[in-house]
Amino acid sequence: MKDIPIIYQDADLLIVNKPCGIAVQGGAGINVCLVDILERQTGSKVYPVHRLDKDTAGILVVARSSESAALVGSYISEKKLGKEYQAICFGKPDLPQGIISTAAGRAGNEKPAETRYKILASNSLYSLISLELITGRMHQIRMHLSSVGCPIVADDKYGDFTKNKEVRSLYSIRKLQLVANRLSLPVATKIHQFDISLPEHMEACLTKLGIV
DSSP: OOOOOEEEEOSSEEEEEEOTTOBSSOBTTBSOBHHHHHHHHHSSOOEEOSOOOTTOEEEEEEESSHHHHHHHHHHHHTTOOEEEEEEEEESOOSSSEEEEEOOBSSTTOOBOOEEEEEEEEEOSSEEEEEEEESSOOTTHHHHHHHHTTOOBTTOTTTSOHHHHHHHHHHHOOOSOOEEEEEEEEEETTEEEEEEOOOOHHHHHHHHHHTOO
């Protein structure tokens, strides 16, 4: 397994660029996870402090001690950790920007949730959308985009299965088109912002679908 790209590190934290298809932690049916790779890569124990879905790519914070994990956990609860995403979707919202406010979260335990969005580019069939989490429910972005009729391309849980099958057949698009591309958090008393480019599978998708 390839090393995980590290975009920032200090004595307390690792900020990494998680590839699509790698689970953050182990579990049933998971042979290799991000934590295992990073512990081999760094030679020390690591502590994930928030999660990305297995099929979501992008920026993730990993602590290097339980004390640092607790500190970053406090940033999350105090809303000092900001996360932004980009998604390639079928269709586009009615308005060029706004806030989606519908319940989201684990099935049977949905809670109020809000996501701020902005259309970055679009054509008659697809769009590239920037999203900012105001709340942080499980699968919030995927559920919210589906709720407004703009499911994420290749989302086989909340998406449009017929359209997913079409883009898979026509364009060989199989990976979930969602990335956590920007993260801000306090580092040494200052707010630092970290950005990454779209992963290769999303750049290729944009070209294939004629969005940019």
